[in-house]
Amino acid sequence: MNGLKQFEFHAQLxxxxxxxxxxxxxxxxxxxxxxxxxxWLSEIMLQQTTVATVKSYFExxxxxxxxxxxxxxxxxxxxxxxxxxxxxxxxxRNLHACAKMVSDExxxxxxxxxxxxxxxxxxxxxxxxxxxxxxxxxxxxxxDGNVDRxxxxxxxITEPLPASKPEIRRRADALMQNNRAGxxxxxxxxxxxxxxxxxxxxxxxxxxxxxxxxxxxxxxxELPKKQRKKPRPTRKGTAFIMLRxxxxxxxxxxxxKGLLGGMLEVPCTPWDENQSIGSxxxxxxxxxxxxxxxxxxxxxxxxxxxxxxxxxIWVMTxxxxxxxxxxxxxxxxxxxxxxxxxxx
DNA sequence: CAATCGTGGTT
DNA sequence: TAACCAAGATT
Numbered sequence: 001m002n003g004l005k006q007f008e009f010h011a012q013l014x015x016x017x018x019x020x021x022x023x024x025x026x027x028x029x030x031x032x033x034x035x036x037x038x039x040w041l042s043e044i045m046l047q048q049t050t051v052a053t054v055k056s057y058f059e060x061x062x063x064x065x066x067x068x069x070x071x072x073x074x075x076x077x078x079x080x081x082x083x084x085x086x087x088x089x090x091x092x093r094n095l096h097a098c099a100k101m102v103s104d105e106x107x108x109x110x111x112x113x114x115x116x117x118x119x120x121x122x123x124x125x126x127x128x129x130x131x132x133x134x135x136x137x138x139x140x141x142x143x144d145g146n147v148d149r150x151x152x153x154x155x156x157i158t159e160p161l162p163a164s165k166p167e168i169r170r171r172a173d174a175l176m177q178n179n180r181a182g183x184x185x186x187x188x189x190x191x192x193x194x195x196x197x198x199x200x201x202x203x204x205x206x207x208x209x210x211x212x213x214x215x216x217x218x219x220x221x222e223l224p225k226k227q228r229k230k231p232r233p234t235r236k237g238t239a240f241i242m243l244r245x246x247x248x249x250x251x252x253x254x255x256x257k258g259l260l261g262g263m264l265e266v267p268c269t270p271w272d273e274n275q276s277i278g279s280x281x282x283x284x285x286x287x288x289x290x291x292x293x294x295x296x297x298x299x300x301x302x303x304x305x306x307x308x309x310x311x312x313i314w315v316m317t318x319x320x321x322x323x324x325x326x327x328x329x330x331x332x333x334x335x336x337x338x339x340x341x342x343x344x
Numbered sequence: 345c346a347a348t349c350g351t352g353g354t355t
Numbered sequence: 356t357a358a359c360c361a362a363g364a365t366t
Contacts, residue, residue, distance in 0.1 A: 087350025
């Protein structure tokens with residue numbers, strides 16, 4: 001970007017954004033400033049999660065809890081139940097904790113100071129920047145996976161992620177201007193989502209093509225470089241289905257933190273790599289391991305009582321659809337009770 | 345810094 | 356089809 005005439009990155013990208021504006025439930029109309037509550041809620045949901053998946057959850061949350069105060073007053077179990085299926089359940093726990101802090105310490109008004117935003121649970125560097133720019137129109141960068149990719153290509157950054165993060169951060173900060181900060185950060189992400197995509201750079205469609213260093217060097221499609229991820233081990237276990245005479249099924253609550261923290265589960269043996277199991281199985285892939293569970297019906301409660309008795313609860317099967325059950329446990333229950341148990 | 349933490353879709 | 360990816364945060 002040191003040619004005779006500096007490439008107008010900002011203007012070119014915003015022009016493209018205006019012509020390709022996407023309508024999303026949480027996005028304000030042109031010229032309007034968004035509601036910080038909706039921006040925050042959507043940004044938390046969108047962490048490592050696709051737009052298509054988030055839409056229905058966002059609408060459900062807004063309907064159930066129209067303001068941050070409503071959410072603050074909710075029971076965590078209800079928030080977890082509404083979040084069920086969306087994954088990364090620490091987000092739901094932090095969401096609720098953050099709502100309470102905003103409600104109690106900031107009178108229900110999200111602070112527009114980035115240092116204060118960063119202190120709130122679940123708000124890290126990306127989400128802080130996104131809220132600052134989108135909700136408060138402040139010139140703070142919001143660097144997500146899209147921005148990593150777009151800027152790695154535009155500046156031909158060949159150092160692999162995450163080592164290249166500091167350079168990407170410097171580049172992104174340098175691009176921010178006071179004018180239309182929220183639109184600009186969303187435009188950069190939209191460009192990565194719609195044009196400069198992971199497998200295909202689509203440079204012929206890009207408003208930045210004339211100044212893209214990756215394109216000029218013919219390496220845009222190869223960037224950003226990343227280090228390979230470790231292979232996932234396979235763990236196994238047995239899930240015990242216990243049905244009561246009235247049609248209730250025995251569940252238990254998982255510990256408040258860690259994997260599926262605070263969510264409900266069918267009582268299980270521990271999940272180990274060396275368990276031997278039967279053949280009535282369901283499979284599920286988590287971020288860092290693959291799981292195979294054998295689903296066994298039993299009448300003896302001893303299996304469940306090996307661990308914490310206090311957390312066990314009986315749930316009527318017609319209530320399962322609105323319970324805080326993660327996807328793996330829905331698979332287990334469908335395997336044991338049939339697909340109709342989650343029909344509304 | 346590297347590991348942990350879900351799920352569904354795409355190639 | 357196995358790998359990769361998605362508007363990351365936390366420890």
